[in-house]
Each structure stands twice: as C-alpha cells, then as structure tokens.
Amino acid sequence: MFALGVALVPIGLVETWTDTPWTLERWWHLAPLAVLCALMAVRRGRPLTALGVGVLVFVAEGFFGGSLASLLVFIELVHAAGRYGRGRIADRLAHVIVAVIAAVGVLTLVATRDLRVAIMAALTVFAVLGTSYWWGESAKQQADLVEAERARAEDLARMAALREEQARRGEREAMAGEIHDALSGNLAAITIHAEAGLANPEVAPQALQVVRTTSKQAMGELRSMLAVLRPDGGPAMPPSNLEDAVDAARGRGLEIDDRYEPALLGDLPPQVAHAAYRVVQESLTNVERHCPGGQAELVVKRDGDLTITVDSPCGVGPRSDGGYGLTSMSERVTSLGGVFEAGPHDGGWRVHAVIPLDSGEVVA
Structure with missing residues (x-):
C-alpha cells in the first residue's frame, strides 16, 4: 500500500x-x-x-x-x-x-x-x-x-467417542459377569469335590463323577457364550432355566428345599429369566463354598414382581473371589430396576432379590 x-x-x-x-x-x-x-x-x-x-x-x-x-x-x-x-x-x-x-x-x-x-x-x-x-x-x-x-462438531465427536467407550465398558463388564457366573461356581464345585476325593478315597468315585458332570456343564455354558460373541451368533441368551441351576447344585451334593412352581416361571421375559437364573446359581454356589454338604432353602414367588430368596444356615467366610459374585448379582438385578440384598440372617446368610416383571425389555 x-x-x-x-x-x-x-x-x-x-x-x-x-x-x-x-x-x-x-x-x-x-x-x-x-x-x-x-x-x-x-x-x-x-x-x-x-x-x-x-x-x-x-x-x-x-x-x-x-x-x-x-x-x-x-x-x-x-x-x-x-x-x-x-x-x-x-x-x-x-x-x-x-x-x-x-x-x-x-x-x-x-x-x-x-x-x-x-x-x-x-x-x-x-x-x-x-x-x-x-x-x-x-x-x-x-x-x-x-x-x-x-x-459443535468436535463436541459431538467427543460425545460419540464417550458413548462408544461406555458401550465397550458395559459390554466388558457384562461379559465379565457372565464368565464369572458361568464358570466360577462350576470351578468352585470342581475344587471342593476334588479336594474331598483326595482327602477320602472312599468318596473319590462319587467326587470324580461330580467333577466330570460339572466340567461338562461349564464347557456347555462357555460354548453358549462364545456362540453369542461370534458375528453370526445372534442375540441369543445363555442358559437361563432356573431348574437347571437347582438340579446342578443338587447333583454336586447340596441339599435344597425349593419352594416354587416351575409352571409360573415358563413365560418370564428373557432378561428376567436370565437374571433369576444367575442369582440362584451364584447363591447356591456360595452356599457350596462356605457350607460344603450343607443345606439351602430356595423360595421363588411371582406376584407382579419375581421375588427370589435363598437362605443358608452357614455364614459367609472370607471371599475367594473378592466379593465379585455379590456385586455381579446386585448389578444384574438393579440394572432391571429391581432390589438386591445379601447379608447375615438368623445366624445364617440370606440372598434376597426382587425383579420387576415389566423390565423384560431392559438389557442386563
């Protein structure tokens, strides 16, 4: 210029x-x-x-x-x-x-x-x-x-990345819960019966039979989870038949006084049925850990909500899994809008869960 x-x-x-x-x-x-x-x-x-x-x-x-x-x-x-x-x-x-x-x-x-x-x-x-x-x-x-x-575009990109990371974290936590619930109980039962067989040769054949049955059950559940993870695995849920969890625990030597009508559980929403299955499975596994050869009382009621109560005469000792089982059960129930409680009761231990039946559309 x-x-x-x-x-x-x-x-x-x-x-x-x-x-x-x-x-x-x-x-x-x-x-x-x-x-x-x-x-x-x-x-x-x-x-x-x-x-x-x-x-x-x-x-x-x-x-x-x-x-x-x-x-x-x-x-x-x-x-x-x-x-x-x-x-x-x-x-x-x-x-x-x-x-x-x-x-x-x-x-x-x-x-x-x-x-x-x-x-x-x-x-x-x-x-x-x-x-x-x-x-x-x-x-x-x-x-x-x-x-x-x-x-604004940067904020949207950050929010999308955050949602993606939260989704990944949720998937990891859900899978960790599934793996824990599916395998920890079976592995604990295998350990208990293997130790019993080693300590007492007279019960070794029966203990080995339980180990074999439990191992096959664990492999079946693991295959079910891996099938869901495959791209063509579909949205199928892992096993969720509550009677299977009860029968498996009985097969491992646990005495169970069950009070429920199986017919009332046949048409449960998939997420509710699966959460109930895991709560019962983990609760009975905990009884086996802390009260080997003991007893458990299972009460399931359906009246608007699904109410599950598991009582054991034994208290809970030191947790070998860091308390993850209780945390996993609580997260499953509360994610469906339910209430979960676990703690000492009448000298023993009680697990109590209430799951709303209208939460079937909520993904656990």
Whole structure:
C-alpha cells in the first residue's frame, strides 16, 4: 500500500479535500501514509488500537488535504476493527460510526445551509466508515458461526467417542459377569469335590463323577457364550432355566428345599429369566463354598414382581473371589430396576432379590 502511495504522489492524487486551511508539498503526505501502513501490521492483533491511532493520523492529514492512498489504508483499518475487534468497545463501535455519520451531516448542513450537500457528505462518510465496518462485522459473524459449528462438531465427536467407550465398558463388564457366573461356581464345585476325593478315597468315585458332570456343564455354558460373541451368533441368551441351576447344585451334593412352581416361571421375559437364573446359581454356589454338604432353602414367588430368596444356615467366610459374585448379582438385578440384598440372617446368610416383571425389555 505504501508503494501505491509513492506511485500516486507524482501523479498528483493527493489533497483529496481541496478546501483546507493549509497545504503541504505532496511528498509530505508519505509520512502519515507510512504511519498508517505501519498500523496495518497490528490490525489483526490490536484492531481497535490501530483504528484509534489511524483516526488521529487520518484526521490530522485531512487538515492538509489528505491523500487517496491514506484513505484506502484507513478504510482497511475500519474493516479490520469490524472483523477482528472484540469486547465492549468493539460492540459499541457501530453506534460511534452512526453518530459520526449523523454529526457530519448535521455540521455540513449548518455550515452550508444546503441539504443536498449535507446528505452527500453523510453518504460519503457512510461509504468510508459504514460499509467497510459492516463488511468486517459480517465477516466476523460468519467466522464465529464457522467456529461454533466446528466446536459443535468436535463436541459431538467427543460425545460419540464417550458413548462408544461406555458401550465397550458395559459390554466388558457384562461379559465379565457372565464368565464369572458361568464358570466360577462350576470351578468352585470342581475344587471342593476334588479336594474331598483326595482327602477320602472312599468318596473319590462319587467326587470324580461330580467333577466330570460339572466340567461338562461349564464347557456347555462357555460354548453358549462364545456362540453369542461370534458375528453370526445372534442375540441369543445363555442358559437361563432356573431348574437347571437347582438340579446342578443338587447333583454336586447340596441339599435344597425349593419352594416354587416351575409352571409360573415358563413365560418370564428373557432378561428376567436370565437374571433369576444367575442369582440362584451364584447363591447356591456360595452356599457350596462356605457350607460344603450343607443345606439351602430356595423360595421363588411371582406376584407382579419375581421375588427370589435363598437362605443358608452357614455364614459367609472370607471371599475367594473378592466379593465379585455379590456385586455381579446386585448389578444384574438393579440394572432391571429391581432390589438386591445379601447379608447375615438368623445366624445364617440370606440372598434376597426382587425383579420387576415389566423390565423384560431392559438389557442386563
């Protein structure tokens, strides 16, 4: 821009306003032009400061006629103030420009008594200040809109990634619960009967038979879970027949006093039936761990909710699984909107679960 000013001076495109009290040699107009061009370097970082200093330089040069090059640079400074200006001063700049345009029109009318001249003066100032400012302000609003859309897209991407991570975590926790419930009870039973067979050769054949049956059952449940994990495995649920859990525990030597009608459990929603199966399976497994050869009482009621109660005369000793079984049962029941309780009761141990029957659409 300074080079343009140097080119315009020899042509004589200075003294834009000829009706001024003073005049200068045309080459003197390069000094204010140089200052205005220097302000261009900071118009993005400090647009309001650049405009403020630019106004002083431009008005001062105007008393000596001004120059076309300085006018072009000043227009760019006004545009930069609209484009990059921020804060309360920038927000009020539009009002200042409107006030300047009105003041120029009024002062011109007072000085010339000619309405047409006053209107032309106001329109000229509007062309210099108004259009350049609103052009910059429009560009700023467009840039802000683009930035807002970019930030929104980033937020949506972060939320999607978070939901995906939560889904993965939920799947991992669900699979960990399935593996624990399916295998830990069977492995515990295998350990108990293997130790009994080693300690007493007379019961070794019976213990080995239990180990064999329990191992086959564990393998069957593991295959069922692996089938669900395969891409073509479908949404099938692992085994959830409550009677199977009771029969398996009986086969391992646990005496069970069961009080329920199997016919009442035949049409349970899949998620409810599966949760009930795991609660009964894990509860009976805990009885086997802490009360080998003992007894358990199982009561299942259906009246609007499915209520499961497992009582054992033995208390609970140190947990070999870190208490994960109780945590898994609690998570299964509460995820379906139910209530789970486990703790000492009448000198023994009680597990009590209430599962709403209308929670069948909820995925455990």
